[in-house]
Amino acid sequence: MKKKTLVPLIIFLLGICLVSLIVYKTDAHEKEQRHITAQLNVATYGERIKNEITNGIEITDTLKQILISEDGEIHQFETIAGNLMSDSIESVQLAPNGVVTDIYPANEKEAGKIDLIHDKDRGKISCYARDNHTIITQGPFKLKQGGYGIAVRNPVYLKDKNGHEYFWGFTIVILRVPDIFSDSISALSSFGYEYKISKTDAPWSDTYKVVYQSDGQINHPVSYTFTIGDENWKFEVTPKSGWRNATLLIIIIGIFLTISLLLSVLTRVWLVAKEHKKKFQILARTDSLTNIYNRYGFDEFAEKMIQKNPKAHFVAALLDIDDFKFINDIYGHNYGDRALKNLADSMKTFFPSDALLGRNGGDEFCILLPNCTFAEADIQLQKFTKLPKSFSYHGKEHAFYISLGYAEYPTFASNRSQLMRCADAALYEIKLHGKNGCMVYREGLRSGARKQLGFAFKDIAEHLPGAFIIYRADKEDDELFFANDEFLHMSGYKDIDELFRLTKKSFRNLIREDEQQQIESSIWEQIDSGNENDYIHFHLRKADGTYFSVLDHGRIVENPQYGKVFYVLFIPLKFFVYGNPMYYWMNFSSCRTMGIIEHLPFYFIGCISLLIVGGLIMIRKEIK
Known part of the structure; x- marks a missing residue:
């Protein structure tokens, strides 16, 4: 009787221990996965928000370029401003000498004409923008039409007849919040996240002010920071349901406390493993250092792109860092990795979003530009090759250079593999011609046969x-x-x-x-x-x-x-000892650099000795 009671009790206690262990491990795993997913989302959508704000700011750059090209004059302002407007733009303004004079749309004029330099609320930050040649953003503040806005002021500088630079004024755009980044926050909300966007009060301040946030509570968020002008922005997200998956924990406890639900637990584990497998497949195609495709991922997607549009034109480029082995040997592999990451970041920034970027391994990178001929890609690739590139070492920036070869499909290749071999041949041709350059593939270059370029x-x-x-x-x-x-x-x-x-x-x-x-x-x-x-x-x-x-x-x-x-x-x-002819030669060399005249006799002795030795060698050859 005791055995019948004790054995089930022991099994039950062991089951409780097993459930406790499984619950603990599952909880830790789910938290980690949610943090990883949230980190990816906050980085992805944080970068989108930055780009959306930057796109709004580019309106001020457009006006600025017009002013510079027209020597401070801008004609048909309302027509130009009207063409630049969008749903997320409240108004476009000009402020010569810091005083707002032109506003589009016109119904904003009377309310907006102010002296920015001497205004008590706007003066300090406007002077900072003027004196530091930098774009500043101010806000958020309430708009008369409802909602909130952020003012972007871009200082404009012209040159007088003597070539001296002077401050012309500001080009200004008022961005609507949250319209300017509504797409990103809508997507995040649908994915089940609470969010908050904030920025520093001023370029000289470390205090953050909320620009926009969701209605829910933000608990232990993950964040992504970025810089616009001299001001720091911070984007924070947290799951609406929290970091702990309480529902899953309750299910697991129930399953493992009853034998009848054991199969359901195993099935759930299999489904979770399958979901994670998809995530790992993505990671398997990504280079961990540079966050672009690795060779496997690049080849796979490049093959799909070309097969999907076999009649379209593609340009493939291969590039690598000149003397990368030298960087690793002199500065160490950590700084070599910095150079690789900086190069990848510059590729992501420079090339359009539809370009396929990858790292073949080591210091070799690859690019596939869709719907593009080599004539169209030439200026772009030449410009990227000449773009300054550097890495930081002990507080100093050290420049490095790249070599790039590229080829066009289907002009020189009938498939992806052949296209990459042509680009490879062009790359190594430029290596043989002095590196630090860009070359297109042409008939006559041997594809697939790399030449020996030197020793390590x-x-x-x-x-x-x-x-x-x-x-x-x-x-x-x-x-x-x-x-x-x-x-x-x-x-x-x-x-x-x-x-x-x-x-x-x-x-x-x-x-x-x-x-x-x-x-x-x-x-x-x-x-x-x-x-x-x-x-x-x-x-x-x-x-x-x-x-x-x-x-x-x-x-x-x-x-x-x-x-x-x-x-x-x-x-x-x-x-070098006396009697060795080289001793006298070296002493004469020392005489040239040190000014020791007394070494001159050694030089003549050395020359005579060399002549004697040379003569003996010639006589010996004649005898033989």
């Missing part, structure tokens, strides 16, 4: 038989970039970090203190005289603070990223 920087640095360093050639602020293992071993530094730390990344600190001024003067005298390839003799600092005599062979080159750069090879003078 690391391979050269490790295997070059000599000690060398690379540093920026700057009289006031030189900077060490690199030293190979041979140099570190020769000078006793355990690694490049110790070299940078002890020298403060300065070549000057490798020279013995009493020689620094003389050596630097000699180096720059050579350069200023047009000699960019010569020898210098000095005493080099070792890691332990001692010095030894070296001869350096320096060459200065113009680098597109860093300006003038020194490549320096070091030779310890202990390797």
Whole structure:
């Protein structure tokens, strides 16, 4: 009898423990998934809201360009403003010298003509826009016709006859709230989210003011921030039903407390897994670093696009970062990743929304432009190639460059694979012609056969038989970039970090203190005289603070990223002894740079020795 009671009790208690564990795990998982989904939605619709506001602001840019082109005059203002109006625009205004004089529509005129610079409510922020050459937004404020509005003021600057810039005034647009971003918030509401849009009171303020929000409660929201002009905006969302799925928890408890509902629980788990599988399929097509398609996703969608419109024209482009291996070796992979992400962000910003963007892997990216010929794409791709690109390293911006090759379907290719091979051939052709450029595929380029473009920087640095360093050639602020293992071993530094730390990344600190001024003067005298390839003799600092005599062979080159750069090879003078002809040659080279006349006899001895050795070699060849 006890067994019949105890066993069911134990099973029941174990069942309660199992239910508790399952409930806990399910709750944590659902919260995580809701946060992930909410984060994706807030980022997607936050960016849409930013674009919708920016589209409204572009009206002021249009008026500004007209004013600049017409030297401060704008004719037929009402006609132009009428063409720029939309349902989300309350009015368009001009304010020469900060005083509103022209307003469209006309029924707003009397109420809106104010001196923005001296107005107590608008003066401070208007002066900020004028003095800082930046667009400002102010609001929200009540509109007479009902609802709320945000004023956008865009300062306009012209040049007088002497070429001096002066403040003309403002181009202004009043945006209706929430009409300007109604599509985005309507979509979010239908997806079951509460939302709030807020902005800073002023560019100099950290206090946020609500622009528009839904009626429900905002609890523990996820947010997305963006900047318009010098002002920060924040978009926050939270699920209407909260972060916890209480209904699911009740169902699971009921199912696992009764044996009869166990199959229903397993079925629900299978359905949830199937739903998650779709999400993971999306993630499988996306590059995690750049948030654009990976190679698998790009190839799949490119194939579908071309098959769907086989008679349409497409332009495919392949591009990569020039000397990306150098960026990774010098700055590290984290900063290489920054360069990749910045390049992807510039692609997303520059190319239209219907363009297909992908990352093939490494530093290679791909683009597919639909309904486009190579003649139409040429200006666009040339412009993107020349667009400045950079990444931040220790507070400084470092530029990098790209090479791009492109081809057209169906002019040069009958399918996607062949199209990409043609673009690949054009890319590597531009690589062979000096990089940092853009080239269209043409007949005669070999597709699918990549040529050897060079060795990896690391391979050269490790295997070059000599000690060398690379540093920026700057009289006031030189900077060490690199030293190979041979140099570190020769000078006793355990690694490049110790070299940078002890020298403060300065070549000057490798020279013995009493020689620094003389050596630097000699180096720059050579350069200023047009000699960019010569020898210098000095005493080099070792890691332990001692010095030894070296001869350096320096060459200065113009680098597109860093300006003038020194490549320096070091030779310890202990390797050259009396009796070796090279010793006398090196001493003569030292004489040229140090001005030591007493080395001249060594030069003549060295020359005679070289002639004798050369003669013996010739005689030996003749005898053979």
